[in-house]
Amino acid sequence: MDSLQKKFLRLKGEKKAVVLAHNYQRREIQEVADYVGDSLGLSYAAQKAQGEVILFCGVHFMAETAKIVNPEKKVLMPDLHAGCSLADSCPADKLRAYLEKNPGLYVVSYVNCTAAVKALSDVICTSGNAERIVQRVPADREILFLPDRNLGDWVMQKTGRKMRLWDGDCYVHMEFTAASIDRIRKEHPEAPVVAHPECTRAVRALADEVCSTEKMVGYCRSSPAKEFIVVTEEGMLHRLRREMPDKVFIAGPTDHCACSECRYMKMNTLEKAVLALENLSPEVDLSAEIIDRAKTPIARMLEWSRN
Ligand code: 13P
Ligand code: SF4
Numbered sequence: 001m002d003s004l005q006k007k008f009l010r011l012k013g014e015k016k017a018v019v020l021a022h023n024y025q026r027r028e029i030q031e032v033a034d035y036v037g038d039s040l041g042l043s044y045a046a047q048k049a050q051g052e053v054i055l056f057c058g059v060h061f062m063a064e065t066a067k068i069v070n071p072e073k074k075v076l077m078p079d080l081h082a083g084c085s086l087a088d089s090c091p092a093d094k095l096r097a098y099l100e101k102n103p104g105l106y107v108v109s110y111v112n113c114t115a116a117v118k119a120l121s122d123v124i125c126t127s128g129n130a131e132r133i134v135q136r137v138p139a140d141r142e143i144l145f146l147p148d149r150n151l152g153d154w155v156m157q158k159t160g161r162k163m164r165l166w167d168g169d170c171y172v173h174m175e176f177t178a179a180s181i182d183r184i185r186k187e188h189p190e191a192p193v194v195a196h197p198e199c200t201r202a203v204r205a206l207a208d209e210v211c212s213t214e215k216m217v218g219y220c221r222s223s224p225a226k227e228f229i230v231v232t233e234e235g236m237l238h239r240l241r242r243e244m245p246d247k248v249f250i251a252g253p254t255d256h257c258a259c260s261e262c263r264y265m266k267m268n269t270l271e272k273a274v275l276a277l278e279n280l281s282p283e284v285d286l287s288a289e290i291i292d293r294a295k296t297p298i299a300r301m302l303e304w305s306r307n
Contacts, residue, residue, distance in 0.1 A: 001031070001032075001137070002028070005028060006033050007274055008270060008273060011278060012277060013276040014279050015053050015261075015280065016051040016052045016053060017052070018034050018035075018050065018051040018053070018054070019032065019035075019055045019057065019273075020033065020035050020042050020045050020056050020057065020058070020066065021036045021058065022039070022042060022062060022235075023036060023038060023213040023235060023239045024232075024235035024262055024265040025057045025058065025150075025235055025268060026235065027235075027242075028239070028269070029057050029269075029270055030235075030238050030239060030242070032270075033057065036239060037214050038127070038128055038213040038215075039062060039112075039212075040241075040305065041128075041214050042056075042058065042066070043069060043111070043126070043179075043229065043301075044302070046070050047069040049070055051073070052074065052091075053074045053075075053076060054066050054070065054073050054075045055226065055276055056075055056076065056077050056284070057076075057268050058077075059082045059087075059126060059262075059265060060082055060087070060263070060284070061086045061113060062111070063075050063077050063078055064118075064286060065115075065118075065216050066090065066284075067100075067115075067286050067291065068115060068118070068291050068295050069295070069302075070093070071286075071291050074278070074283055075283065075284040076165070076280065076282065076283055077268070077276065078267075078268040078272035078273040078275075079122060079267040079272050080270075080284070081267060082264045082265065082267040082268055084170075084264055085171040085172075085264075086112045086170045086171075086198070087148055088112075089166070089169065090113055090146050090168055092117050092118075092119075092120070093161060095120055096118055096120060099120065099144075102144070104141075105141075105142055106123075106137050106138070106144070107120065107121040107122045107123075107143075107144050107146070108121070108122065108123055108125055108133060108134060108137065108143050108144070108145050109121035109123075109146050109297070110126070110127075110130065110145070110146065110147060110148075110151055111122075111126045112147065112148065113146065113147055115290050115294045116290060117146070118146075118294035118297055118298065119294040120291075122137075122297055123137070123299040123300045124297045124298050125214075125221045126301075127151060127196065127211070127212035128199070128210065128216050129195050129305035130155045130210045131159055132305055133153050133164070133301060133304055134159050136304045137181070143163040143164065144163070145159070145163040145168030146167065146168065147166045148198055149166065149167055149168060149169060149198045150173065150200055150204075152165040152166070152168055153165065154210060157201075166259055169198070171227075172232075172233050172262045173196055173199045173203075173232065173233075175255075175256070175287060176199050176200075176252055176254055177202070177254065178202040178203055178205075178206060179255065180252070180255050181193065181203055181231060181253075183252065184252060184253055185229065188227060188229060189249075190225065190227065191207065191227040191228055191250060193207045193208050193209075193229045194207065194209045194211070194219055194229070194230055195209070195231035196210070196231065196232040196233075197211070197233075198232075201233055207231065213232060213236055213239075216230065216240070220244060225246060225247075227247065227248035227250060228250065228283070229250045230251060230254055230295050231252030232260075233262045233265060234260060234261050235262075243297065253307075
């Protein structure tokens with residue numbers, strides 16, 4: 001452990017902070033977090049966090065979700081500008097206008113959206129529970145699934161349920177192509193390919209397993225294989241290597257580089273995390289009205305995915 005990590009842990013204790021980190025965070029942040037996981041696990045961890053402060057090392061919509069499920073806490077981020085191209089693809093005013101023109105739709109929103117979009121939704125889902133959530137929507141309702149058309153397409157494939165899809169995508173997962181994944185598969189014919197559902201259908205078709213980042217950990221742990229090709233953001237490899245040091249994890253390449261990085265997730269650094277604890281800032285700020293409206297679809301998700 002280096003001296004900055006030691007300083008961080010000392011401050012974390014002094015400020016009674018709970019540190020939550022997404023699987024795509026930098027290795028040095030994952031190593032000092034109280035909990036590292038996917039969006040679904042982070043929502044549960046935020047809901048039951050006991051400290052006075054939550055330091056959320058992930059992107060803005062995830063920290064907003066933490067604030068919505070645990071509004072009494074001060075929710076900090078290392079960098080408030082850590083956004084998400086997918087969340088940006090569905091602005092709340094555009095969604096509101098669409099729903100006014102198309103009344104009666106049941107809105108299932110992937111958690112990668114702003115709090116204002118969540119406030120307009122009927123239920124939220126994550127990549128870890130999307131299939132289950134969609135199956136729970138009353139059969140007589142037409143679903144609008146947003147904002148990721150690739151995740152929506154994967155859920156339609158899995159459930160057989162037709163949905164209207166918002167035309168959004170994640171720029172990181174769009175960088176993987178069938179050609180780039182086929183090439184690495186040929187180089188490592190024994191390695192199962194594990195891909196995130198935000199990848200295109202052509203890439204998903206080449207995968208042995210398509211799942212959320214948390215389920216990737218379970219899949220690789222229970223598989224007898226010794227090496228795996230991991231088709232998602234490169235931070236995931238730190239988590240996998242830390243938990244399974246005896247296995248080999250190969251980053252899925254794109255057509256341009258050996259792995260894919262999310263520029264937003266990488267805005268968070270340990271230096272900024274230390275400053276956030278020192279200054280108890282920057283803080284995620286949401287109006288009471290948005291918190292109130294967004295908490296119902298999130299609570300519905302947490303309840304539907306529990307039983
Ligand atoms: P997970 O919930 O699977 O970790 O995905 C979050 C995300 O942002 C994927 O790009
Ligand atoms: Fe958003 Fe994609 Fe980054 Fe995930 S990887 S936070 S979906 S831009």
